[in-house]
Amino acid sequence: MLELKDVAVARSERILFDGLxxxxxxxxxxxxxxxxxAGKTSLLRVVAGLSRAHAGQLHWxxxxxxxxxxxxxxxxxxxxxxxxxxxxxxxxxNLRFLLQLQxxxxxxxxxxxxxxxxxxxxxxxxxxxxxxxxxxxRVALARMRLSGCLLWLLDEPLTNLDIDGQAxxxxxxxxxxxxxxxxxxxxxxxxxxxHAGRRLQVELGG
Amino acid sequence: MWLxxxxxxxxxxxxxxxGRLIPWFAIPAVLLLVAGTVGGLAIAPSDxxxxxxxxxxxxxxxxxxxxxxGYVAMAIAAAIGLIWRMKLAFAFAAACAxxxxxxxxxxxxxxxxxxxxxxxxxxxxxxRMTSMLVLLFLYxxxxxxxxxxxxxxxxxxxxxxxxxxxVVNIPIIKFSVxxxxxxxxxxxxxxxxxxxxxxxxxxxxxxMIVGYMLFxxxxxxxxxxxxxxxxxxxARWIRGLDSRA
Amino acid sequence: xxxxxxxxxxxxxxxxxxxxxRWGELALPLCFFVIVLTLFPLGLAPERDxxxxxxxxxxxxxxxxxxxxxxxxLFRGDMxxxxxxxxxxxxxxxxxxxxxxxxxxxxxxxxxxxxxTPLVAQAFYLPTDALWVLALALLLATPTLSLIGAVAAALTxxxxxxxGVLGILVLPLAVPLLVFGARATDLAIQGQSAAGPLxxxxxLFALAVTLAxxxxxxxLRISVD
Numbered sequence: 182m183l184e185l186k187d188v189a190v191a192r193s194e195r196i197l198f199d200g201l202x203x204x205x206x207x208x209x210x211x212x213x214x215x216x217x218x219a220g221k222t223s224l225l226r227v228v229a230g231l232s233r234a235h236a237g238q239l240h241w242x243x244x245x246x247x248x249x250x251x252x253x254x255x256x257x258x259x260x261x262x263x264x265x266x267x268x269x270x271x272x273x274x275n276l277r278f279l280l281q282l283q284x285x286x287x288x289x290x291x292x293x294x295x296x297x298x299x300x301x302x303x304x305x306x307x308x309x310x311x312x313x314x315x316x317x318x319r320v321a322l323a324r325m326r327l328s329g330c331l332l333w334l335l336d337e338p339l340t341n342l343d344i345d346g347q348a349x350x351x352x353x354x355x356x357x358x359x360x361x362x363x364x365x366x367x368x369x370x371x372x373x374x375x376h377a378g379r380r381l382q383v384e385l386g387g
Numbered sequence: 388m389w390l391x392x393x394x395x396x397x398x399x400x401x402x403x404x405x406g407r408l409i410p411w412f413a414i415p416a417v418l419l420l421v422a423g424t425v426g427g428l429a430i431a432p433s434d435x436x437x438x439x440x441x442x443x444x445x446x447x448x449x450x451x452x453x454x455x456x457g458y459v460a461m462a463i464a465a466a467i468g469l470i471w472r473m474k475l476a477f478a479f480a481a482a483c484a485x486x487x488x489x490x491x492x493x494x495x496x497x498x499x500x501x502x503x504x505x506x507x508x509x510x511x512x513x514x515r516m517t518s519m520l521v522l523l524f525l526y527x528x529x530x531x532x533x534x535x536x537x538x539x540x541x542x543x544x545x546x547x548x549x550x551x552x553x554v555v556n557i558p559i560i561k562f563s564v565x566x567x568x569x570x571x572x573x574x575x576x577x578x579x580x581x582x583x584x585x586x587x588x589x590x591x592x593x594x595m596i597v598g599y600m601l602f603x604x605x606x607x608x609x610x611x612x613x614x615x616x617x618x619x620x621x622a623r624w625i626r627g628l629d630s631r632a
Numbered sequence: 633x634x635x636x637x638x639x640x641x642x643x644x645x646x647x648x649x650x651x652x653x654r655w656g657e658l659a660l661p662l663c664f665f666v667i668v669l670t671l672f673p674l675g676l677a678p679e680r681d682x683x684x685x686x687x688x689x690x691x692x693x694x695x696x697x698x699x700x701x702x703x704x705x706l707f708r709g710d711m712x713x714x715x716x717x718x719x720x721x722x723x724x725x726x727x728x729x730x731x732x733x734x735x736x737x738x739x740x741x742x743x744x745x746x747x748x749t750p751l752v753a754q755a756f757y758l759p760t761d762a763l764w765v766l767a768l769a770l771l772l773a774t775p776t777l778s779l780i781g782a783v784a785a786a787l788t789x790x791x792x793x794x795x796g797v798l799g800i801l802v803l804p805l806a807v808p809l810l811v812f813g814a815r816a817t818d819l820a821i822q823g824q825s826a827a828g829p830l831x832x833x834x835x836l837f838a839l840a841v842t843l844a845x846x847x848x849x850x851x852l853r854i855s856v857d
Contacts, residue, residue, distance in 0.1 A: 193538045231717060232857045254723030263714025269653040281642040282722045284635040524804040531800055535791050544854045545787045552783055552847055556805050563808035
């Protein structure tokens with residue numbers, strides 16, 4: 182479904198890597214590994230559509246991905262270093278906005294069910310500024326879970342998370358892949374997902 | 388035609404072609420500029436109203452012309468760069484900006500020098516001069532924006548977009564400034580308008596304009612070669628250049 | 633398409649909420665506006681004739697500078713917290729989202745300026761009849777300024793030292809607004825019809841509202857890259 186053909190990625194006119202080809206189908210997980218500066222974040226940003234590939238093509242469902250592609254925009258979720266939360270708004274307000282922006286539905290009871298295992302039950306109305314970095318990361322993960330997106334692009338999803346949080350992410354990732362989802366994850370730490378699907382490793386640099 | 392266009396987009400090919408083109412621009416430019424200067428300053432008759440003071444138009448008018456031409460050329464190159472993602476077009480836009488700004492400044496400076504004997508002051512809020520001043524600000528904006536980015540490719544794209552926004556706005560700004568000027572100075576229509584010119588004055592002016600355009604082409608090509616070298620630094624073909632020399 | 637309107641409404645609600653919870657920051661450009669206006673009588677002379685003569689121009693220049701100050705924050709917050717990435721990545725037309733952001737920005741910074749100006753215009757001895765024209769001209773000019781300014785703010789959004797560049801980009805483009813706006817005010821003071829410049833301001837608004845969102849969207853894509 183997601184295909185990369187001969188992709189080269191550059192930053193500030195310097196080519197980080199080239200000739201990367203990759204094909205992901207339902208249930209597949211690609212982990213992107215490599216030392217700092219190898220281009221893990223740049224690769225995820227290119228796949229997400231934030232930056233352009235220096236060379237090569239990207240396809241989703243057999244069609245080239247355009248700038249601002251509505252189909253890809255609806256089905257792809259990108260979680261970067263910054264979670265995209267407004268500090269002055271409450272957890273609910275933030276999540277409602279991000280979900281509506283993506284064109285996903287919003288339902289208060291699903292939200293509560295999603296926040297409870299994250300240890301955020303009762304925090305729905307609290308402004309995001311009152312949360313710790315780990316808790317903000319958890320809010321962003323709740324959005325990932327609620328979005329209903331088919332393709333998850335996660336850049337260091339375990340940052341700031343404690344052991345419980347990391348186990349939760351692994352469990353959710355397993356569920357997502359088992360349900361036929363796709364994921365591309367850049368992570369230093371092992372993810373600990375135990376799903377049955379295909380597992381690819383993209384090694385950059387070195 | 389397309390093949391040639393494509394070939395021109397490749398930096399080493401362009402670098403060599405541009406190098407060969409420069410003398411074809413530069414030599415006629417120098418000849419025409421010398422001829423035009425001698426003709427304009429010595430041979431053309433003096434104006435019956437302004438005396439010899441009018442002779443500054445041989446510098447002033449061509450600069451004004453190129454100041455506007457330079458901005459439009461820059462905006463067209465910028466649009467080509469954004470639409471077809473052609474790096475050479477961005478380099479051309481980057482090469483144009485400082486030259487266009489320099490001509491705008493030259494136009495303002497000569498206008499000011501001309502203004503002193505004509506109006507008795509160095510600066511008068513004349514419509515054309517004010518438009519030129521705003522044009523200079525627009526040029527400076529493009530240059531400043533490109534320079535503010537650490538990532539050159541990003542700076543190119545941002546400056547290109549700004550140049551296009553600017554070119555859409557130039558007619559509106561020009562119209563508003565003319566409108567403002569006629570309201571506030573109804574008695575004097577435009578004091579910097581060229582005097583009614585006879586053919587023996589006009590001919591030299593045309594020579595100067597063509598000379599300026601060729602000069603512009605030569606300097607832009609020269610700068611463009613520099614831009615290409617700067618942008619392609621580290622590329623293999625540049626090391627090749629060195630060994631051949 | 634209904635998804636796009638839902639998203640646009642959600643963005644409008646979010647921006648309004650976030651801004652109103654920090655209402656102190658909204659007041660800053662207004663304070664700046666009043667302070668600049670105070671400086672003119674202090675720098676010149678508090679003579680009624682002088683102030684009445686320079687009043688229209690001074691009011692328009694001060695309004696322009698105050699809007700410039702407000703533009704700084706238009707996209708900065710979204711860039712810093714990562715929401716800009718999510719806006720760019722959303723399946724909704726980015727030009728529509730850009731238009732919403734610019735109009736909410738106008739609602740929070742331009743409209744208060746429009747409402748405040750007739751009051752402070754008293755200090756420059758503008759005749760009461762001219763106040764309506766002044767308010768109307770500002771009502772037409774400030775949204776255009778927000779849209780043009782948003783293009784420049786979007787271009788400079790990823791720069792750490794963008795403030796100085798922003799002024800160089802916006803102010804030359806604002807020349808027509810200043811010319812037509814000040815002229816409309818002038819005509820009204822002289823008791824003549826200000827219809828001409830007001831129509832021109834309306835035409836500029838129509839042009840800006842159609843073209844600027846496209847430019848803002850393109851600029852935002854460059855800035856998040």
